[in-house]
Amino acid sequence: MDIQRFETKARMSRAVVHNNTVYLCGQVAKDASTDITEQTVTTLEKIEELLESVGSHKDKILSATVYIKDMALFADMNAVWDSWVTPGMAPARACVQAAMAREAILVEISIVAAV
Secondary structure (H helix, E strand, O other): OOEEEEEEOOOOEEEEEEOOEEEEOOEEOOOOOOOHHHHHHHHHHHHHHHHHHOOOOHHHEEEEEEEEOOHHHHHHHHHHHHHHOOOOOOOEEEEEEOOOOOOOOOEEEEEEEEO
16 A cells, blocks of 8 residues: 655644545644634645645545634635635535634644545
8 A cells, every 4th residue: 555645744744645535634824813714715725735736636625624713703714615616626524613723723624635
């Protein structure tokens, strides 16, 4: 079984590819001092960049798990998500409210995609 790990550190890899499937670690905003809209935009940009770096694309996303700090931010996060997802290519998705690793983080997204 061929397993490829990308940007591996002691605790985790940013991406792992196995059997033509890529698993991304949770991605957060480039700048956590911004609002939920900007955090979602830059998190999705990071996801696109990481997927492309391993030979995948946002249209190949199989599932997404969205962790949101406060469900009061759900509609604003969804507005960005809905404009980002290619029509007809929406992945399976779950969204849960969660405590974040750092206070300023409002959203974290974990992705599984085909390569």
